[in-house]
Amino acid sequence: MRRTLHLTTLVLLACLTLSISAFAGDNMITPTLESVEAVYQGKPISIYRGHDRDATLPEIFQKTDRGCPPFCVQPIVAIEGVETIGELEVLGYLKRIAQGESNIMVVDSRTPDWVMRGTIPGSVNVPWNKISRDSAGTFETPSEADTFDHILEDEFGADRNAETGEWDFSEAKTLVLFCNGIWCPQSTANLKTLVGIGYPTYKLKWYRGGMQDWVSVGLTTVQP
Template sequence: MHLNTTLSATLLTVTLAAITPAHGAENRISPEIESVTISHQGEPVIIARGHDRDATLPEEFQKTDRGCPPFCVQPMVAVPGVETIGELELLDYLKRIEQGDDSILVVDSRTPDWVLRGTIPGSVNIPWNTISRDSAGTFETPAEADTFRHVLADEFAAEPLAGGGWDFGEARTLVLFCNGIWCPQSTANIKNLVGIGYPLHKLKWYRGGVQDWVSVGLTTITP
């Protein structure tokens, strides 16, 4: 497991054993927050900001023209009633998970190839296409439908009803993100979940995604 502790044209990785992040008041996350320690796949990770004043964005986030569709600028509100959050709110959810609150799940909706380039520590990768249906609300194959049911039951803690449908009374609060404000993947997931009855108050959207996360120098992690 490796960490990206600074922004550069390529993701800088060091081993966990070698992590010695600078803790200085000159580059705090906020006036009240210097760093946040969480667990990622059983390993401790310190989320902090980089201290290289000459750092630049990773190459994959320097591109501005991506073509729309599909990479269209997303609205500020994915679905009315679903809260849009920023970095500090996301950090608060991660801290709550670290403190033992298993009613929350931070979901990286991107495909695995993007996750390999770096993700937000403490998140779980559930690729967007495993919980996205077509415009008719169906899946192309029974296997895709089975995967969707598995994610709802095992990852999101929803309960299948005998007569069909789902009971979301004890389902987790999901905080979903993808690459950034030009990425439609987490937006599509939120719309699909709302379409099957997932409670609006249990869905949160980090609209800025990984691009905003690295833009402010926050730690990312690679599998």
Template sequence: MNTTAPVGSGLFLGLLLIGNSAFAADNRISASIETVEVKHNGETVIIQRGHDRGATLPEIFQKSERGCPPFCIQPMEAAPGVETVGELEVLDYLSRMSKGDDRILLIDSRTPDWVMRGTIPGAVNIPWNRINTDTAGTFETPTEAEGLVHILADEFGASYDPANETWDFSNAKTLILFCNGIWCPQSTANLQTLVELGYPVHKLKWYRGGMQDWVSVGLTSVKP
């Protein structure tokens, strides 16, 4: 009786077993990144990929049809000169922030009711309507103007000259904005407003995929 296995079958079986073992034992973010440690509300959070092979998207992100407007598919470029980034770039900025770089701010542009369902560790919530309180983009009422001045000066690090009504962004932070996903216009609107105000485009980044892409690849999220 010939007990010799077909050529290559043993090698295939061995690779399959090794591959399954490695697959079960490791679930890296990328080939060079295993986890990323960040600070969120003063607590240390480890961002990693999920290890549940049967995991599915949260129900709120399973919906594929949304009315346009307002939920229109966004372009690849939120505003001319603003860089569009992905998950690995966001993680790099978060890593730099956790190591003490206070010149970077990751901003969740969604309203608090969405943030309560989960956000990216290390992000701060500045709802889109705190910047775009006037949807026409005019910021004509005193209350709206004062609120915008507060955000730009106290949270973004810009300085305002009331005499000349001009902004100095030389010490302003690098901002990475995101919202729910490629169908969400909130962070896009904020970025366009900031560009119109003179915020340097090289200090503005857009995570276009937002929370839907973040959870779709199994990355850690946190709830307040």
């Protein structure tokens, strides 16, 4: 009887200790991952999860009724062959970039007004309307086409044959695109544009959850 009571007491104490340590300790990303080192605007930055247990979503991400179209729920697969990824995979790409892999880019597809409210450390802002074409597959003005070509060459690492006009993506970067969340069509539009001109699908990744999911789990954000 005494032994049973003793064992019961030990179990209760162990549970209480675990409970207290869970609240008192660090808010880990995973059981074995506390933080990820990234580089943002040339400076190192650590990505953690927030430690405020009373934290809530920013007001801009609390709204649920946004109107469809254009803010329709996006499919789990944006384009066949383009991998849909989550937060841990994004963190993995950010870590690789910080370690010197220059053939990867995490792309914030949102317009600058959204980016100024907070973005993922290590991402680069390439607004969706700078590279998305109209329904006919063209740009409205020559300047838009020039901007698109500039982004493909100088930002994404593609090369265009001056004689044939054809794009060579053999040295192009792997792009990880995201926008505001599963209701945001901006990164999806960019994926369609890029695949439409021949960008290899295996070099395109889509973080479907976007900023809304990122902040919902308390991961670090930065304001440019």
